[in-house]
Every structure is written in structure tokens, then in C-alpha cells.
Amino acid sequence: MLALSYMLALLLTLGAASPLEKRSQALDDCLSAAGLSPISSSSSDYSSTVLPFNLRLQRFPAAVVFPKSIEAVSSAVKCGNELGIAVVARGGGHSYASYGLGATNGALMIDLSSLHSIVVDSDGQAHVGGGARLGDTALALNAKGRAMSHGVCPWVGIGGHAAFGGYGPSSRKWGLTLDNIVAYDVVLADGTIKQGLTASEDADLFWALRGSAPSFGIVTTYHFRTYQRPSTVIVSTYSYPAGALSSTTAAQVFLAFQTFGKTKAPSALGLKINIFKGKSVLAGASFQGSRAEYDQVIAPLLSSLPGGYTSSVKTLDWIGSLKEVAGGQPLSSQGASDYHDTFFAKSLMVPSATPLTQAALEAFFNYLWTTATSSNWFVEFDIYGGLGSNINARSLVYSSFAHRAMLLGGQMYASSPNYGLPYPSDNLNFVQGMYAALTNPMLGAWAGTQGAYANYVDPTLTKDEAKALYWGSQYPRLASLKKRYDPTNVFRGGLAIVGA
Structure with a gap:
């Protein structure tokens, strides 16, 4: 009699529950049955677990x-698939659009932080x-005398970074x-496990993963080719103080940087230019x-720059150079905690065939120098292409990464006044305005050949804009492969490819 009363009560409770509540409970039950101890909105640590990098x-x-x-x-993937719930993975959690939490509410988030092992073989391959x-x-590679190309922020996760590109100071040399x-x-949408998947095993899937991985699976381990650690790295900066440059002269500095990067910078040289609030350029x-060797290589750039800058040139070992370009941050995450920001950003990739013009750059700097904003902003552009760039040496057949003919890649980034909430709407408008100031004079010449970098994802783009800017001519093949490898669209939303 007691059992019957319990069953009746349970049925009445489930009958009263909404479809969303029923599905959430079914998901918890499935994950619990698999021994995965899910954290849900009723868990005491839920709020801290889902706190995004970008608080906006x-x-x-x-x-x-x-x-x-x-x-x-x-x-976990099988649970999401069977219940029709979107599945997303979070690696380092630094998605600019918080897509590691899902593109919308109600996703199953698979946090990969427990899968953080780094093993380097005697032949230099890293797992x-x-x-x-x-x-x-x-740090793990350095301990074995090895190195590879990657970005400069120590806290960024390898998962998303390697999924969509992964640019850093050594990328022009090593790709x-x-x-x-x-x-x-990798785990595919139906839960199938593929270990040690190579291009020879499945050329289509490997091509899709190398540039669009989160649309096709959850990568639990990347196997990398690495390089002999350089014995010496020169890290330098050339800084113009706040207010020292007019918009015209600032444009000339940028043009000198761009021209040198395209025509004279060897692949062993990584180059960037930063612009900061307060009218300073570095x-x-x-x-x-x-x-x-460095002094000889950099001489043509220095001779073309307007005077008035101060310089810093340091001779460092490999790991010291990584700390330097990270702004002095510790490289190890052990015993430390990540930071958060509240921001909006847009990215731009400039074609090698049609570099930025003096007119476009003057319009850009005039906007930056004269437009009032409460935001804390910066702009950064890196040289992707130029002489011997190993980024552009690869064809579009090599990977689904779409940008193999770009000269510059950059971002325009604005944090809130206190780096926390709220985020003023005029700060977002300021970034949109700086992007328009730079790109509008170039649109006719580019004719759609410009791009954007998926690791600086912009959630304000329309679907068609995102297709064109992030994937370009690669999208039709990706859409076809999405239909084959994820026919029920388990990995969906945000930057995910839509099957066709």
C-alpha cells in the first residue's frame, strides 16, 4: 500500500512538471546512472561553476x-543525444561569447578541466x-626541451584555442x-570514441576537426607535433607615449608596421601593434x-618609423620570452585562480592582396582619438602573412581553417569602466563604431575577402555574416560533413556549423 501511494505521488509530481523540468530530471537521472555526479541549478556550487569569463x-x-x-x-554525450539536449564542452572557459556554457540556456555542459594531462614522448610528440x-x-614542453606555437595568455584553454586556430608569436614560423x-x-555526436584519429583514417572528419572541432565532437586529447626549444628569443617593444601621435602620424606608424610585415619580416619574427586608450601606440x-641577427632584421622597420618612440629589447630564453609576452603573468595555473572581465570585442582579418590604406587608417585613428567612451579599450593587430609565413603556406585543403591568405589578424576590445557589471550600451556601440571606421573605407576593395577570427567570436554577427567571416568558402563542405557526422545536431548553437 505504501509503495502504491509513493508511485501515485511520483506520477502526479511528474504530471505537474513542465516538459523542460521533466527533461532536466531525465538528464540528471541519465548522467547519475553513468556515474557522472551532475551539477544542476539546485546544487550549492552551481553559480560558481557556471560563472563565465565574460560576465556580460x-x-x-x-x-x-x-x-x-x-x-x-x-x-555524457549519449545522454544529451538521447534526450535531444544540446551538448557543449568547456575547456579553459575563455569563449568571448560564453559558448562553453551553451549558446542558449538549458544545454549539457561537459567541463574538461579534469582531462588536463600533458605527456611528451621521446620523439617530441605531445599529448x-x-x-x-x-x-x-x-611549461611541460619546455621541461622536455620542446616548444610549439600558441597564444600568449597562460589561462586560455588548449581546447578552443586549437579548435579554431591558435595564433601566437611563433606561428609565422611553426604555423x-x-x-x-x-x-x-574525440567523442562524436552519437558517443562513438575515436582514439588517435589521423587524416589517413578519416580524411573528411580530420579536416573538419582541424578548424571547426566543436561542431563535430568533443576532443579529449590533442596529439601535437612539437619543435626544438629555441635557445634565444629577442622580445622588444617600441612605444609612443600617450598623446604623442596625431591621427595622421599614428596611421603612418601602422602603415610602416604593415608594409614591413608584408615585405621584409622573416618567418622567425612575430610582430604585433597595440593601440590603447589615452592615444598611445606600441x-x-x-x-x-x-x-x-635581430638588429639586422628589425632595422628596416625602425628606419621607417616616425621618431619619438622609446624602445626595450631583451634577450631571453624560450620560457622567459613566453612570460614576457604574457605581461609577466605566471605561466602555471597551479595554486592560482582565473580572472573575469566584462567586455565586447570584434575581430578583423585583412587580406594580403588588399592591405589597409592610409585613408582607412586615418579614419580609424581619428575615431579612436576623438570619440568619448567610458570603456577601457585596446586594439591589437598581428602579422599573419608576409614572407615565408607558415600560416599562409598551407592550402584550404589542409584544414577547415579558412584564412590562408591574410596579412593581418586583430581584435578591437572594450571592457566596462570597472571591468565588472553592468556593461554600458555605449561601450558596445563604441566598438562597433571603431570597426566601421576602419572597415567602411575598405569594403569596396575587399569585396568580401576580409575575415574574422573565431577565437575572438562576436555574438552580434548574423548567421550569414558569421558564415562569411569565419568560414568563407569552407562552409559548404563543413555543412555537408556536419550532416554526416552529427545528423541530429547534438553539437549546436553559437559557432556550430549547421548541417545541409
């Missing part, structure tokens, strides 16, 4: 799990867990982070080689 964009997953093996990831961070990866992937351990370089 908060989303609320239906459940969060922390699998410790590829088999556990597979079990890096999908939850590892860039700084920890660099993007994704260019050095030789195999994947050009930076990272060079694999001796000081004497």
Missing part, C-alpha cells in the same frame, strides 16, 4: 559534469588533454596551433635568433 554574457546549463575519462565523456591550459602546456595537430582523441616583436 551569462548562460545557465541544465547540467554540468566533470568527466575524468574519454569513456565518461562518451556517456595534451582537452582541459589543459596554454601556460601549463608550455597555427591547429596546424601541428597530428591526431585526435609595436612589439618576438624573434627566434641572436641579438645581432
Whole structure:
């Protein structure tokens, strides 16, 4: 009689529950049955678990799990698939649009932070867990005398970074982070496990993963080609103080940087230019080689720059150079905690065939120098192409990464006045305005050949804009493969490819 009363009560409760509540409960039950201990909105640590890097964009997953093996990831994916719930992975959690929490509320979030092992073989191949961070990866490689190309922020996760590109100071010499992937351990949309997946095993899937991985699977381990660690790296900056440059002269500095990067910078030289609130401009370089070699290489750029800058040139070992370009941050995440920001950003990739013009740059700097904003903003552009760039040396057949003919890649980024909430709407408008000031004079010449970098994702883009700017001519093949490998659209929303 007691059992019957309990069953009747349970049925009445489920009958009163909404479809969303029923599905969430079914998801919790499925994950619990798989031994995954889900965290849901009723859990005491839910709020801290789903806190985004970009506080401007908060989303609320239906459940969060922390699998410790590829088999556990597979079990979680199967639960989401069977229940029709969108599945997303969070690596380092630094998505500009908070897509590691899902594109909308109610996703199943698979946090990969427990899968952070880094193993370097005697032949130099590195096996890096999908939850590892860039700084920890660099330290582990360095301990074995190895190195690879990646970005400069130590806290960024390898997962998203390698999924969509992975640019850093050594990329012009060694290629993007994704260019050095030789195999994947990956869980597909139906829960199938592929370990050590290579291009020879499945050329289509490997091509799609190398540039669009989150649309096709959850990568639990990346297998990388690495390089002999450089013995000496020169890191330099050339800084113009606040207010020293008019908009016209600032445009000339940028043009000198751009021209040198296209025509004279060797692949061993990484180059960037930063523009900061307060009208200051900084050009930076990272060079694999001796000081004497560097002085010879950089001379043409310095001779073309207007006077008035101060310089800093340091001779460092490899790991010291990574700390320097990271702004002095510790590379290890051990015993430290990540930071958060509240911001909006847009990215731009400039074609090698049609570099930025003096007129476009003057319009850009005039906007930056004269437009009032409460935001804390910066602009950064890096040289992608130019002489001997190993980024542009690869064809579109090599990977689904779409940008193999670009000269510059950059971002325009504005944080709130206190780096926390709220985010004033005029700050967003300021970024949109600076982007328009630079790109509008170029649109006719570019004729749609410009691009954007998916790791600086902009959630304000329309679907058609995102297709064109992030994927370009690669999208039709990606859409066809999406239909084959994820026919029920398990990995969906945000930057996910839509099957066709």
C-alpha cells in the first residue's frame, strides 16, 4: 500500500512538471546512472561553476559534469543525444561569447578541466588533454626541451584555442596551433570514441576537426607535433607615449608596421601593434635568433618609423620570452585562480592582396582619438602573412581553417569602466563604431575577402555574416560533413556549423 501511494505521488509530481523540468530530471537521472555526479541549478556550487569569463554574457546549463575519462565523456554525450539536449564542452572557459556554457540556456555542459594531462614522448610528440591550459602546456614542453606555437595568455584553454586556430608569436614560423595537430582523441555526436584519429583514417572528419572541432565532437586529447626549444628569443617593444601621435602620424606608424610585415619580416619574427586608450601606440616583436641577427632584421622597420618612440629589447630564453609576452603573468595555473572581465570585442582579418590604406587608417585613428567612451579599450593587430609565413603556406585543403591568405589578424576590445557589471550600451556601440571606421573605407576593395577570427567570436554577427567571416568558402563542405557526422545536431548553437 505504501509503495502504491509513493508511485501515485511520483506520477502526479511528474504530471505537474513542465516538459523542460521533466527533461532536466531525465538528464540528471541519465548522467547519475553513468556515474557522472551532475551539477544542476539546485546544487550549492552551481553559480560558481557556471560563472563565465565574460560576465556580460551569462548562460545557465541544465547540467554540468566533470568527466575524468574519454569513456565518461562518451556517456555524457549519449545522454544529451538521447534526450535531444544540446551538448557543449568547456575547456579553459575563455569563449568571448560564453559558448562553453551553451549558446542558449538549458544545454549539457561537459567541463574538461579534469582531462588536463600533458605527456611528451621521446620523439617530441605531445599529448595534451582537452582541459589543459596554454601556460601549463608550455611549461611541460619546455621541461622536455620542446616548444610549439600558441597564444600568449597562460589561462586560455588548449581546447578552443586549437579548435579554431591558435595564433601566437611563433606561428609565422611553426604555423597555427591547429596546424601541428597530428591526431585526435574525440567523442562524436552519437558517443562513438575515436582514439588517435589521423587524416589517413578519416580524411573528411580530420579536416573538419582541424578548424571547426566543436561542431563535430568533443576532443579529449590533442596529439601535437612539437619543435626544438629555441635557445634565444629577442622580445622588444617600441612605444609612443600617450598623446604623442596625431591621427595622421599614428596611421603612418601602422602603415610602416604593415608594409614591413608584408615585405621584409622573416618567418622567425612575430610582430604585433597595440593601440590603447589615452592615444598611445606600441609595436612589439618576438624573434627566434641572436641579438645581432635581430638588429639586422628589425632595422628596416625602425628606419621607417616616425621618431619619438622609446624602445626595450631583451634577450631571453624560450620560457622567459613566453612570460614576457604574457605581461609577466605566471605561466602555471597551479595554486592560482582565473580572472573575469566584462567586455565586447570584434575581430578583423585583412587580406594580403588588399592591405589597409592610409585613408582607412586615418579614419580609424581619428575615431579612436576623438570619440568619448567610458570603456577601457585596446586594439591589437598581428602579422599573419608576409614572407615565408607558415600560416599562409598551407592550402584550404589542409584544414577547415579558412584564412590562408591574410596579412593581418586583430581584435578591437572594450571592457566596462570597472571591468565588472553592468556593461554600458555605449561601450558596445563604441566598438562597433571603431570597426566601421576602419572597415567602411575598405569594403569596396575587399569585396568580401576580409575575415574574422573565431577565437575572438562576436555574438552580434548574423548567421550569414558569421558564415562569411569565419568560414568563407569552407562552409559548404563543413555543412555537408556536419550532416554526416552529427545528423541530429547534438553539437549546436553559437559557432556550430549547421548541417545541409
